[in-house]
Amino acid sequence: MSRQRWTSDDVPSQHGRVAVVTGGNTGIGFETAKVLAARGASVVLAVRDVDKGKQAAARIADAYADADVAVLHLDLASLASVRAAAAELRDTRAGIDLPINNAGVMYTPHMTTVDGFELQFGTNHLGHFALTGLLLDKMLRVPRSRVVTVSSAGHRQGGPIDFDDLDWKTSTYSRVAAYGHSKLANLMFTYELQRRLAGKSETVAVAAHPGGSDTGGSRTSVSLQPVYFRALFALVRPLLIQPAEMGALxxxxxxxxPDVQGGQYYGPAGFQESKGLPKVVKSSARSYDVAAQRRLWTISEDLTGVTFPVR
Structure with missing residues (x-):
């Protein structure tokens, strides 16, 4: 039976496992990587800024003398960078147990990736979609391997994804809605990937969200709000925000x-899933739309040029 109260002390030994944490140099990505390394995993910090990645790796090594931490350059806003990072991982790792699709951008102005995609959708979803597809055959024969994709409570923001205008060329751009769409896509990708994996491999796909965590992204989102909202938020902040190490749980x-099942979604157990210990949570009704999941998958393959070894 799954534990009702679960903390980092419950993380079992990760010796022999290879974990790739995108955005592992800061925030919840760093806290996740640190715990995995402490439990014996070989951890790869896949980061856009290699110098910051090396600093993060050094902090982990200082805390845990036996930590096995490497740094890999990865810019999720460039498919060429995604392909180069995947190629390096394929060349240097016999198998991959645990890609954690964590990195992302939040509430950006209307900008595009190197390949011309709206920045939040292109980075948060398409970059991770491509990376996972390029690595998945390195996972399928690895016992207990898992694809973990980080979504957000913000996946409920905005309307349904407009598949005919993913780059917001004809719609009035909303940075909040665009972020929500990218996080909704993370969940739809997870659920469709799990459906394709079921019965064919030990590999499973699961999702998680950190709640209201004290990270750069959450602070930026608050700073974009009107003055009255920021003043009100300062009063309720202790009820809604938790440290990054809690957000990593x-x-x-x-x-x-060990009790995790494919297709599950984990988040904090507290009020509005803002803080607290982790449990299985429900995502929005839109995220479970199978037809939309399949359409997103097909479009993502077309846009990235990456096909998966499971159909």
Whole structure:
């Protein structure tokens, strides 16, 4: 039976496992990588800024003398970078146990990736979609391997994804809705991937969200709000925001709890899923739309040029 109270102390030994944490140099990605390394995993910090990645790796090594931490350059806003990072991982790792699709951008102005995609959708979804597809055959024969993709409570923001205008060329751009669409896509990708994996491999796909965590992204989102909102938020902040190490717990549980099942979604157990210990949570009704999941999958393959070894 799944534990009702789960903390980082419940993370089992990760010796022999290879974990790739995108955005592992800061915030919940760093906290996740640190715990995995402490439990014996060989951890790869896949980061856009290699110098910051090396600094993060050094901090982990200082805390845990036996930590095995490497740094890999990865810019999710460039498919060429995604392909180069995947090629390096394929050349240097016999197998991959645990890609954690964590990195992302939040509430950006209307900008595009190197390949011309709206920045939030292109980075948060398409970059991770492509990376997962390029690595998946390195996982399919690895016992207990898992694809963990980080979504957000923000996946409920905005309307349904407009598949005919993913780059917001004809619609009035909303940075909040665009972020929500990218996080909704993370969930739809997870559910469709799990459906394709079921019965064919030990590999499973799961999702998680950190709740209201004290990270750069959450602070930026608050700073964009009107003055009255910021003043009100300052009063209720202790009720809604938790330290990054707590925000990492849903990711860690999704990644390591032996009782996890494919297609589950983990988040904090507290009020509005803002803070608290991790448990299985429900995502929005839109995220479970099978037809939309399949359409997103087909479009993502077309846009990235990446096909998966499971159909």
């Amino acid at each position: 849903p990711l860690l549980r999704a990644a390591t709890d």
